Amino acid sequence: MPAAGIVLDQGWQFHAGDNPTWAEVTIDERGWQSINPTLSLRHLPQIEQAGTGWLRLRFRLSPELRRQALLLRIFQYTASEIYFNGHLIRRYGTLSPDPQQVHPYWPDGEPIELLLRDQEEQVLAVRFAHWPHFALFSDFFVPGFLQARLEGVEQVVKSNQQESVYKTADMLLMGSFLLLSMLHLGFYIYNSAQRANFFFTLYTLAGAISFFCTGFLDEIQRLELRLGVDILSYICLQTGSVLAVRALYSLFRVRLGWIYWSLWAANFLSLVLLIFGSQASWYPTVGFMLLVTAEQLRLTLGALRQTRQAAGIIAAGFAISLVLLLVFGFIARYYGPLLMVEVLSIPLHTILTFPAFLSPVLAISLYLARQFALASRLLEIKLNQVRMLSRQMLAHQQEKQVMLAQQNETLERQVQLRTAALQRTLNNLQATQDQLIQSEKMASLGELTAGIAHEIQNPLNFVNNFADVAVELLAELNTETLAALPEPAQEPAHELVNELTQVLQKIHQHGERADSIVKGMLEHSRLSSGERQPTDLNALADEFLRLSYHGLRAKYKDFNAQLTTDFDTKLGLVEVAPQDIGRVLLNLFNNAFYAIQQRQAQAGDNYKPEVTVRTRRSAGFVQITVRDNGTGIPAAILDKIYQPFFTTKPTGEGTGLGLSLSYDIVTKQHKGTLTVETREDHFTAFTVSLPTGEPVNGQMAYQI
Template sequence: MHCYLPIKALLLLALVCVIRVGMAQSGAGKAVYFDKMPPSGIVLDKGWKFQAGDDEQWAQPDFDDQNWQPINPTLPPRQLPQVEQAGIGWLRLRFQVSPELQRKALILSISQYAASEVYLNGQLLRQYGVVSSIPVLVQAYWPNREPIELPLSDESEQVLAVRVAHWGAFSAFNDFFVPTFFQGHLGGLQQIEEEFKQEAKYKVADMLLFGALLLLSTLHVAFYVYNPNQRANFYFALYTMAEASAFFCTGFLDDIGAHGLRLGMDIVSYASLQIGSVLAVRALYSFFYLRVGRIYYGLWLANIFSLLLLMFGQGFHWYPTVGFMLLVTAEQLRITLGALRQAKRAAGIIALGFGIAFVLLLTFASLSILQSEILRQEVLGIPLHTLLTFSAFLCPVLAISLFLACRFALDSRLLMIKLAQVRRLSAQATAQQEEKQQLLAQQNELLEQQVQQRTAALQQTLSNLQAMQQQLIQSEKMASLGELTAGIAHEIQNPLNFVNNFAEVGVDLLAELKAGPLISLPDKERKSAEELVNDLSQNLEKITYHGKRADSIVKGMLEHSRASRGERQPTDLNALADEYLRLAYHGLRAKHKDFNATLTTDFDKNLGLVELVPQEIGRVLLNLINNAFYAVQQRQRLGQAGYRPEVCVATKRLKNEQVVIRVKDNGMGIPEVIRQKIFHPFFTTKPPGEGTGLGLSLSYDIVTKGHGGTITVATKPGEYTEFAVSLPVSQEHVQTQTLSYSI
């Protein structure tokens, strides 16, 4: 469950600039001056004035409000006694905008716990609820930050006036439900969209919990109807129904405009949440056949007391609910641990569920008190506080459902066994011969099933052996190719060293010739000879340069063809990725001399060394990069105007001790139907003779099974394909992950 921030009045300028807020003298008072607007915006808690009473002339821009009382509308209503005493009054804000901003759109977005009418320069823009000087006629309304466009006048000074009526019902409730009276905020339109997206995530999480709990409630009602003797199903159905009601109310809270109904649903959501947790304790008593005692009734008293503190206590925020949930979860954990010590059936499943819930709730409470900003961070695109509460409420539900399902299945199995025994005894009493025939038929059927199962197992084993045989054949081919490459590289290295050495010697001899015999020649002949010597020296230097480059390529081929020891070692992943990118590109250029592509690299300089098997990860990179070049080459052959093949390789070190390698191309892309099969063995889209269908399959096994990482693909047909390989930085992190998964 999440908490909403009530009563916001948001002034939003659709700009991305820098702001300068100052005070400028005007004829009727002080005005806030806006020069430019930053993307993050600013809270409007200064410059407002308040006057109790009701006069339509107060909306006019030329009205003199110099004697009005300054007010900070962002404070809680209890800290603004003048608003509560007045019942109805006016808020005014004078502001000036620069000529640049006068040509822009000014957006007003309001969230309120009151009834209001909004005026700009005397013109009524919007009315929310019913504003009246008679308190019983006031109808507060929640607009949920509905944006309003503000038409600026040609005057240098603008006046925003709000006729607002206080709803007296809020005075009796905790400031948790009414944290502020009126709050303004200057920001960009993009910020509004981000806030709505964030609230949409909250609503989706609440609806997922509502759906799951409602489904479980229906399931256990069916269990109870099937077997009324198991009253635990009845209490658990009530528990899940109450929890589902809580998340239903929370999910649709912002969609309700009437403040009375909104406040009621907010209170009902917390009441349902706490009542459901007590019903879960009652279900546990029934699960383990325990007698209901004083602790259970004490929980009901604590529930009523915490709800009263939550609704009417001041300064308690939502702490009564969290404290009560921790108390109830501790009791639930005590019951399950007691059953576990008595070796009761399947008690460990429930104990684990409530133990996880207790730890998550304790973590949520601790972070909210000590480091509340951590709860607003996102994990897998979900806010941490939503993920914690989602898991804390779902773990016990799933644990109890699993326990009940197991017990229901076991009871059904025992019932079927007893029924079979009765039928068997009845058959023996009526006809001994018929029983023998029936037993013989059952044995024959069982033997037939066993034969079919073993035949299927043998067929599966045969398929696996055939697949393994193909992999071994491919591995032998690759090994032979590696040996051939190594032999060729060794043979090339000797004449290459000869060329390099004699080129260097030739440069030295030409230098001696230039410094010796050439000096004695006549000037005209010496000048011509020196030009020839310089040309020869430059040619020999180019031979030396390209010879050394060829020598590095040969060494790279030898390193690539060297047999892998299968041992992890600290490796410079940036250098490894760059090496295989160049190797794949030059290999393709050797086959297709007319092919050209743009190579882009974005390597993280702070990547550091990564523990991995270089030869295996090199094979993965080579497969991915070769596929990228193949994709851009196929798209280039289509002859699209203005198309330029590009392959990008990037690395990045993440905060969770992971590194990511991304290989992206702007080639043909992968259709959705094919994308689901690309990691399957022997699946390929290349023509016969150009692909075996094992490259991505082996790469997937190397990354996931060999290195404990992940490999994913993002693509858009006709535009791009991007493979992302995530690897742990060290072997210790892989072992930690494996341990956590096994638990």
């Protein structure tokens, strides 16, 4: 593996159109068009004409490389789907045949681990959708269409370290410029007559924005926004340099002339060439910065000839910047790779650009700070003379005032301390009283709920039983007694009996519904004994998973789902109330199967329902996770799912007490947690965390 990785720029085949089968390994692409996707869009007119298309590459790896952990990094200016050996491994952005619906994505070389085939030949396929607006911008901002690079772990780590160095340098420059901007804004507020501070504040603020945009550029994945931020950084960089020239004009009291206004025109022209020029690259910016630095140096040398004090500081700063920019431009033009050479783990690129941008700023700041310090020194001398006279006259009076102030502060502090202590005591008493009242209310409410539920259950049983008896009597009446009636009277009599039977069945159905609600209320209100015993949670979860699954299959004969279990073999026995935890698991499994059954009814045969159960043991806790790939939970109702009687199921299919009861069992009875992670139309995962009572870092997580 080379130190810089392997850039896959040769052997690509291109075909316009969109056919999902082109991702397969067996597709023969020999009739496709050869292409180098790393080139800019200006050199790839077939990409713009196609809009949507496919790229395929067959490459071979030596046995040594196949034994390594290979990572694929993608850098692109498009929206794409990446397939490796026929499998979709990444989707970047939004693809659409409508160019207006395409949303390009910048993955920033996110490492993708490749699962290699046993064969020597590997197949990489890319389905892309082109964003037509990229054609408006220069190759500097859109340097290439798509680059795929193979790297090892060491190369990825080194690349990340280099990116971290670049980002650190940008953040240091941003922080330096921002601090100097705040400093000179303070100078301007203190002395608004010195307008150089105002223009220098704008210059350093523009520089801070530029380096902020550069530092966080690769954190932006939306390519439209990333392109705008990249352009903004160069606009702020160049415009800020002209504001620095304006600050020097004001500082040295030089009249504005044609040179200054020509710099604004050159700024506009260089930005247009940089952004929209097809082959301008970064030369307009470097040339413009050299012009600005030369003008800044001319102004400071003119100030030196006029014997301006300390102007040599500014001249030295701009001279250093000019020399470094010339060296950087020369190396970039003739020895480009040399800029990436590291000196003391810092790239030469950073060593040259960091002081080149910072030296003029520091030089002007030192000059203005020196002027400010001289003015402050003169003012301080005059103020000291006034203070000496006033101090002699008011010394005795000040001593008395100091003593009185100290006594007042002491008294106020004591009053505040005592008031705060009394307030805390009062708050504690009020909180305790509120808690006692609430506890009493909840206890009374629980007893009242249990009593009402018991009282309701008896008449409900009476209604259900007599409805069943009435149905049986009507059946006998229908088969025996009505047969003795004359034939003309039998048909309306049978119809009346059938209608009455249906009414009684409805009464029984709704009675059962009310009975389930009453039983749920009794379960909520009853005081569980909480008797715990060592329990194999793996076996308990497996038992209730099968019970719930077969119960649903008994109701829906054509329902099938994949059951996946990932049990921790080292879970051991856990002290829990098995009946209560089983009830929690049964509720979670029932909800999971209901969700995938509902999604299967919507999605059809392409959907593969699956319920996964996983157990894990960590320091002081055990976790049981129930995950399904069903309909998910909408965000609007996520905070209501543990409320009693809240349900999203149709009438007759849920009481709204399952999750509420489960939450009480886990959190109140077992002192654990019940959390949910969901994404609508994708998945839902409930995680039950139960403390084991084992010590964690020398302390008990929770003693059951």
